[in-house]
Amino acid sequence: MLGPNRKFTEGLFKVTTHRDRTLTVFSVIILLAFLFYADRNFDSYTVRILENIAIFITLAVSYNLINGVMGQFSLAPNAFLAIGAYTSAIFTLSQEEKLRSFIIEPMLWPLSVISFPFAISLLLAGIATALVAVMMATPVFRVRGDYLAIVTLGFGEVIQVLANNFLSITNGSLGLKGLYPYTNLWWAWGVCIFTIFCTVRLINSSYGRAMKAVREDEIAAEAMGINALRIKTFAFAFSAFFQGVAGGLLAHLITTISPSLFTFMFTFNLLIIVVIGGLGSTTGSVIAAVLITWGNEALRVFEEPSNFFGFQYEGIPGMRMILFSVILILVMLFARTGIMGRSEFTWEGLLQWFRRKIPALKV
Amino acid sequence: MALLLDVRNLSVLFGGVLALNKLSLEIAGGEIIGLIGPNGAGKTTAFNVVTGRIKRSSGSIFFCGRDITGWSPSRIARNGIARTFQNIKLYEDLSVIENVMIAAHSSISYSFLEAILGLGRFSRDESRIRSKAFELLELMNLKELAAERASSLPYGSQRKLEIARALALEPKLLLLDEPVAGMNPTETREFADFILRLRDSLSIGIGLIDHDMSFVMGVCDRIRVIDHGVPIAWGIPTQVRNNKDVIAAYLGTDFGVVTGDHAAN
Numbered sequence: 001m002l003g004p005n006r007k008f009t010e011g012l013f014k015v016t017t018h019r020d021r022t023l024t025v026f027s028v029i030i031l032l033a034f035l036f037y038a039d040r041n042f043d044s045y046t047v048r049i050l051e052n053i054a055i056f057i058t059l060a061v062s063y064n065l066i067n068g069v070m071g072q073f074s075l076a077p078n079a080f081l082a083i084g085a086y087t088s089a090i091f092t093l094s095q096e097e098k099l100r101s102f103i104i105e106p107m108l109w110p111l112s113v114i115s116f117p118f119a120i121s122l123l124l125a126g127i128a129t130a131l132v133a134v135m136m137a138t139p140v141f142r143v144r145g146d147y148l149a150i151v152t153l154g155f156g157e158v159i160q161v162l163a164n165n166f167l168s169i170t171n172g173s174l175g176l177k178g179l180y181p182y183t184n185l186w187w188a189w190g191v192c193i194f195t196i197f198c199t200v201r202l203i204n205s206s207y208g209r210a211m212k213a214v215r216e217d218e219i220a221a222e223a224m225g226i227n228a229l230r231i232k233t234f235a236f237a238f239s240a241f242f243q244g245v246a247g248g249l250l251a252h253l254i255t256t257i258s259p260s261l262f263t264f265m266f267t268f269n270l271l272i273i274v275v276i277g278g279l280g281s282t283t284g285s286v287i288a289a290v291l292i293t294w295g296n297e298a299l300r301v302f303e304e305p306s307n308f309f310g311f312q313y314e315g316i317p318g319m320r321m322i323l324f325s326v327i328l329i330l331v332m333l334f335a336r337t338g339i340m341g342r343s344e345f346t347w348e349g350l351l352q353w354f355r356r357k358i359p360a361l362k363v
Numbered sequence: 364m365a366l367l368l369d370v371r372n373l374s375v376l377f378g379g380v381l382a383l384n385k386l387s388l389e390i391a392g393g394e395i396i397g398l399i400g401p402n403g404a405g406k407t408t409a410f411n412v413v414t415g416r417i418k419r420s421s422g423s424i425f426f427c428g429r430d431i432t433g434w435s436p437s438r439i440a441r442n443g444i445a446r447t448f449q450n451i452k453l454y455e456d457l458s459v460i461e462n463v464m465i466a467a468h469s470s471i472s473y474s475f476l477e478a479i480l481g482l483g484r485f486s487r488d489e490s491r492i493r494s495k496a497f498e499l500l501e502l503m504n505l506k507e508l509a510a511e512r513a514s515s516l517p518y519g520s521q522r523k524l525e526i527a528r529a530l531a532l533e534p535k536l537l538l539l540d541e542p543v544a545g546m547n548p549t550e551t552r553e554f555a556d557f558i559l560r561l562r563d564s565l566s567i568g569i570g571l572i573d574h575d576m577s578f579v580m581g582v583c584d585r586i587r588v589i590d591h592g593v594p595i596a597w598g599i600p601t602q603v604r605n606n607k608d609v610i611a612a613y614l615g616t617d618f619g620v621v622t623g624d625h626a627a628n
Contacts, residue, residue: 198479205478205485206464206471206492209457213465216454223414223448225440225469225532234475342456 020347028193035185047185051253053293054188055246058195060273060285062242065199067271068280068342069208070235071215073145075267076136076152079159080240082262083132084125084247086163089176089257091121097178104174105167118182122191122248129244130237137233144218156264163259175258176251183253191249195242200282202238211235215280276331278338283345288338299323365427366391367536367568368413368444373422375408375592382408384592385422390536390568395558397583397600398572401612405592406572407449410538414446415439427535441469445534447525449541449572455514459505459524462513463496466531499527518545530561537561539571543578551575555582580604588612 038050059077066074090111098107106112116124140151163170170176202208210231213221218228251257273292277284299320306313331339343349368390375383383405390396398406411417413424415436423432431439440446445466454462471492473484500506503523508516513524522542529537542558543551555578562569573579579586580600588596588603590612596603603609 201479201481202475205473205475206468206488207475207478209461209465210468212457212461213454213468216456217452219416219436220448220452220454221465222436223416223440223446223452224466224528225437226465227435227437238475 023347031189031193035189039185048253049294049297051183051185051188053290054185054192055249055253056270056273056289056293057286058192058242058246058249059270060277060289061195061199061282062239062246063270064274064277064280064282064285065203065211065235065239067274068278068285069203069215070211070232071280072141072232072235073149074152074236075149075264075271076133076155076240077243077270078262078264078266079152079156080129080133080243081247081250081266082159082163082259083129084244085251085257085262086170086176086247087128087244088118088121088125088248089179089251090169091116091124092118092179092182092252093176101174101177102168102171104172107171108168111169118180118187118252122245125248126241126245129247130241133236133240134233137236138229141229141232141236153264153267156262156267160259160262163262170259173259175256175261177256179252179255179257181252181255183249188249188253191242191245195245196282196286199238199242203282207231207234272328276328276338278340278342280342281338281340281344283343284338284340287340295327296320296324367427368570369425370409370413371423371425373409373412373424374420375405375412375417376420382592383412383589384594386587386589386592386594388570388587390570392535392568393562393566394584395562395569395571395582397579397586398570398589399574399576399579399586399603400589400595403591404589404612406589407540408592409589410446410540410570410572413439414444414538440532443532443535444538445529445532445536446538447522447529447540447542449544451518451521451525453513453521453524453528455512457513458509459511459513459516460493460496460500460509462524463499463528463531464492466528467492467495470533496527496531499530502530503527519550522546534567536568536570539569539573541573542571543573543575551578554578558582 035050038047042050059081063074063077066072091114093101094115095113098112102112136155140148140155143151164173166172203211210221210226213224213226214228214231222228254261269292273288274285276292277286277288302319302323303315303317305315366389368388370386370388373383373386373388374381386405386409388396388398388409398409400406408417412419415431415434415438419432423430425431426439426442426444429442431442434442454465457465471488473482473488477483477485497506497509500509503526505516505520505523505527508520513521516524522545526537526539526542539558543554546554558569558571559582561567571579571583583600585597585599586603587594588606588609590608595608595612596606598606
């Protein structure tokens, strides 16, 4: 999409030049400056959208590692999100709040008195989720393709049932309330940038190549010495870590969590994001996460009464979802491989695009 | 040369079908061994068992003196047996150079944390893998195509790329499944020269399956013939060429000498 260089160069001269590094650092600084400005001047609604965008980028980028880069059709993100959200919430809630909330059954002893700072509980959320992913990997990756999707879908349901029934840990269907809203722009975007950085670096290493090999041809990958189960387990844990952290961020953004929050719809939204962005493209995941999270809010104008050139429009509730579906269908019709296909953003590509569009510009 | 591969009395049963019946095969370092037989004889099955893709029913496989029977495909590959596939199995959507670099995955010494942080061992390993991959592409005359998508290569180049990828594993034993299928006579002759040079320069053992008899007879030191899973002959090319059972297996009984042209057809 970017740049005229449609010739296939992925993975060839991926030596990051000094110029690219400078440009990346520079653009991160611009982003931080923007966040600083947004933090001070934007209303809380807009800030909330920006925080949501960051969390969804984090989720989409880590989900894309499994579904896009490694080509394993997993539907587990809602489970990972739930584990991360619950773990972090259990560790940040104060002792008094735990006493007050757990009315059906008191909380299990060591958990009822432990309280950690937000950063540590996020880290614990990530580690706990990654551990669950490791335990899950061996039984789950015995199957591939559609079967894998069904097994991981079932896993998501299992986690919900567990959350509903482990009263002394999760407080059942009452959920956990009164979480302190720790998640702000800085936490959300800090985790987001960290996730993108780690994931991109991993994809550009031999580990990432091994994952792509498993996607392309698992038999050939194994014949070249790649232990498919091991690399799948690793990628699953890696992805789950960031999804767990994102779950923690989400929990402390909405401040109330209950099992019904983490339904399959969450996974489904993420699936739409990674497919629209282009399966296998981290850039695509980022772009689609921004577009869809922001677009879902922007389309609300069609649900509100307005006046188009003298024509009075009453506003139809649910109109937003209809338009959203139409846009999704159009994207899938005209860009089958998503916005980015499998290509990634490169500074070289962007500069070449500028050179072509504005010949006078000597960059 | 030391014995690399020692297959003893290997049998494979698919349901009621005996796909391989007590196959024995030895390949030493610096030796090229041919495995031939009519279609459906069990040649590819033999390769699949040796590389761990298919479970054997009885018999044993030794590699470099170690019993590798029942090992996983990736473990066998890491221990030095590389192979190519009859129906080419490249990583089609990846670039040519990436295809070769992937085979060097087991040789990396850096952890994923080092990869993320870009520490010393990471860049050293990456540049080693990259230059090694370019060397192999140069060897196979594919260097100019390094940035192309593997699936966009012509058929012959795809076969060559598969061999480059197999060599990136730095194998002690290379198993080639129909390497010259689809090549014209000139390409086949060049490939035969290449195989011989490869054997001499790396002193690796090579096992190959092919239907092009003049090619097989020309490059192989010894040949094992199987028919319907049963080993029927073993010897140097001239012995095999004139073996009655072999002629019968290929052409039926009451027929003349097998020539390259007949068998290839």
